[in-house]
Amino acid sequence: MVLMARSATTTDAFNAVAEASRRDLLDAISTGEVTVGELVDRLGLSQPQVSKHLGVLRAVGLVLVRVDGRRRWYRVNGPALQPIHEWVRSFERTWNTRLDRLDDLLAELNDKDTP
């Protein structure tokens, strides 16, 4: 029986994106097709580090690659981010809506009434 200590980074987009370096990579790639070497230069990370992180992003489908001779052009695969977007969006009302602000207001008044 296999007992996992922590979900693998390649489990899903949530885990892959937990690492800040990988978010930075996605940010850099989002500007358009980028080469590995260019990412190394831009982010100041080691080449193996970049390749490994890209491997994780590839594994969960967050990036797609186009092979062109000896270099690889990476691009962001947007739809893979949708699960995160949807999940977080379901909480929007907890910070955004007028109703919540009303709740907060009432709570505040309540606090003043019952110290």
Place this chain on the structure above:
Amino acid sequence: MVLMARSATTTDAFNAVAEASRRDLLDAISTGEVTVGELVDRLGLSQPQVSKHLGVLRAVGLVLVRVDGRRRWYRVNGPALQPIHEWVRSFERTWNTRLDRLDDLLAELNDKDTP
């Protein structure tokens, strides 16, 4: 010098939310104030497991607690999710269709009208 293997789960909301159980907890809590015992019952997790996960969520400010005698009422702290929301939102254009882009445009115009 401390060399960290992987960002601590308490580093930020991204890391805290990477774990599926913690997302489930937040989903359950989002319905309103909930007690630890209620979460144990609803999610079928062990009590220490729930308490530990709540500890992580507390550490990154994703939940707030109200102490009431020997029980604790947890609630979601929406704003702590905004960083994730903002980051993912910046990729929206990578998956949106033309219609969605129109929505964005309208939303932008709307924002300008209603500050």
Place this chain on the structure above:
DNA sequence: TTGACATATGCCGATATCGGAATATAATGG
């Protein structure tokens, strides 16, 4: 063909995680 270039992969040690079980802390009720 051979060497330089671009990227991926393998091995390493240090570390924090996870769940389980036991235990600690704290508040309630009889």
Place this chain on the structure above:
DNA sequence: CCATTATATTCCGATATCGGCATATGTCAA
């Protein structure tokens, strides 16, 4: 005051991660 209830904390073994360094794979160019 004591047993019970509610929640948090500690210790444990197994595991996957991360960065660094070395190396493998693959491709172009002279």
